Amino acid sequence: MLGYLARRLVMTLPTLLLVGVTVFVMMRLVPGDPVLVMLGDTATEADIADMRAALGLDQPLPVQFALWLSRVAVGDLGASITNGQPVFWLILERFEVSASIVLVAVAAAALIAVPLGLVAAWKQNSTADLAIVAGATILVSVPSFWLGLLLLLLFGLKLGWLPVVGFVPFSENFALALSFLVLPIVTLIMIEVGVLTRMSRAAAIEVLRLEYVTHARAKGLPEWRVLLRHVLPNAFAPTWTLIGLILGNLLGGIAVLETVFTLPGLGRLLVDGIFARDYPVVQGCLLFIALIYVIVNLIVDLMYPLFDPRVTAE
Amino acid sequence: MRRPVPLNALIGGSLIGLLVLTAAVALVWTPYDPLAVNLRARMVPPGAAYPLGTDEFGRDVLSRLMAGAASSTIVSLATVAFAVVAGGTLGLVAGFLRGWTDRALMAVNDALLAFPGILLALGFLVVFGASKWGIVIALGLAYAPSVARVVRGTVLSIREREYVEASRVIGNPEHVTLWRHVAPNCIAPVAVLATSMFGWVLLSESALSFLGLGVPPPAPTWGNMLAGSRPFMESAVWLGIAPGLCIALSLLGINLLGDWLRDRLDPRMAVHA
Secondary structure (H helix, E strand, O other): OHHHHHHHHHHHHHHHHHHHHHHHHHHHHOOOOHHHHHHOOOOOHHHHHHHHHHHOOOOOHHHHHHHHHHHHHOOOOOEOOOOOOEHHHHHHHHHHHHHHHHHHHHHHHHHHHHHHHHHHHHOOOOHHHHHHHHHHHHHHHOOHHHHHHHHHHHHHHHOOOOOOOOOOOOOOOHHHHHHHHHHHHHHHHHHHHHHHHHHHHHHHHHHHOOHHHHHHHHOOOOHHHHHHHHHHHHHHHHHHHHHHHHHHHHHHHOHHHHHHOOOOOHHHHHHHHHHOOOHHHHHHHHHHHHHHHHHHHHHHHHHHHHHOHHHHHO | OOOOOOHHHHHHHHHHHHHHHHHHHHHHOOOOOOOOOOHHHOOOOOOOOOOOOEOOOOOEHHHHHHHHHHHHHHHHHHHHHHHHHHHHHHHHHHHHHOHHHHHHHHHHHHHHHOOOHHHHHHHHHHHHOOOHHHHHHHHHHHHHHHHHHHHHHHHHHHOOOHHHHHHHHOOOOHHHHHHHHHHHHHHHHHHHHHHHHHHHHHHHHHHHHHHOOOOOOOOOOHHHHHHHHHHHOOOOHHHHHHHHHHHHHHHHHHHHHHHHHHHHHOOOOOOOO
């Protein structure tokens, strides 16, 4: 068990290094001279040379990478070109918004989807199964930003139950903050319920066919006990992995929903950075989201033995 | 187990058939010029002259949707082709040669897989710029690593089979063994992956267009039409309904088709029945 945890932790280091190399190379591939972007058109030759030396851009690439990595590793992501604020704090501020939406929505979606998938698998090929599969497939096919717009049209504009544009931090006014976040969270829940139901159904179908399930039934265990005690833990393992992947993907992918609901989240920060050619912000977001993705997957893997102890025996 | 009429194949096939047909027709004919501005016919609700109405510039929504179908289909097909060729070649070479080539190629591949797909696409988009081919390259590079991983896995399991040995024994050069005997076995898993990928790419492309990072306006895409409809959400509902429905129905079609294909082709997925 400890061996597994240690192995998994050590495996993370090369991954993080590779992530760093990828972002570094990507930012060097961006057309245009970053020094010119930072200094603007009025810069003189001397200014440019000074800035180049100050940023270490006159050094060989491996040295540049080492310098860059030593700064990034301590959270020094530079300052935004558009507003001069430290990128690190900008990101943390925006991350709070995105993370609260994503975490609440994915947790709620899992609570709805896993039982649905289990029931669908248990009653495979029944009318209930068909209805659940059809519903999930439709939800998977609806683009989140369109669903968001439709919900906004219905509950915001037609019924007037919820505010349409804006955002208030939870610290200022909890109820008001909540009212702005209800629609994005509901939208996200609906989308993710589709994905997770399909996964948990497929996993449960596989498990239900295994001999130990037949054995549990043959022992005379009540059906609910077979499902909850014997099928659910094993069937949940792949869904658990998927939840990790979804969490990571959403931090970048949620930009569209943040656009629909005008929320100041991390995805929006990245997209605005791309528009403004604010490369420190873009680079910071790429690194931060990739880091969170690696960490989430690490946590998922570390908790995996809780559902499937076999992985530690490798 | 198998239903007499595979409903998912029927519905999925029809929807995708309709998409491809619409895209093909749009290349040669649309009811109106999708770019033609007509200020006297602005925001006309759906009716006889304009079946799906017009937008804030008096452009025909139906014509723009058809042009959008063509653009989405072409971008998605090109992206999937790019990802399959790039990732497939990488996976074939890595799996077949093994050794340090494999380790080096897979290190790069794993680095890319360490990013969420959409994030990688956004990063590459910064490098290649927001244009039609910029999107194809950015999304293609973002999705190629998954193809590489699937192909490499398949190659590793196939390269030890007797018929591959036999091909070597009768003196075939390595590249003949690779292309004639190993590569064809990767088609089934790649076909399953490519089908789902077509859906992901279509959705990603619409999302990028919606964000304003896709094919630049005035060229119509479903994503940028949806983004353009936001200010008129209440006064001109049709502008926001139609493009979203197009995306949703296309994705539904590809998902249904993908489910059916997976059950048929991928023996690992066709649960022990």
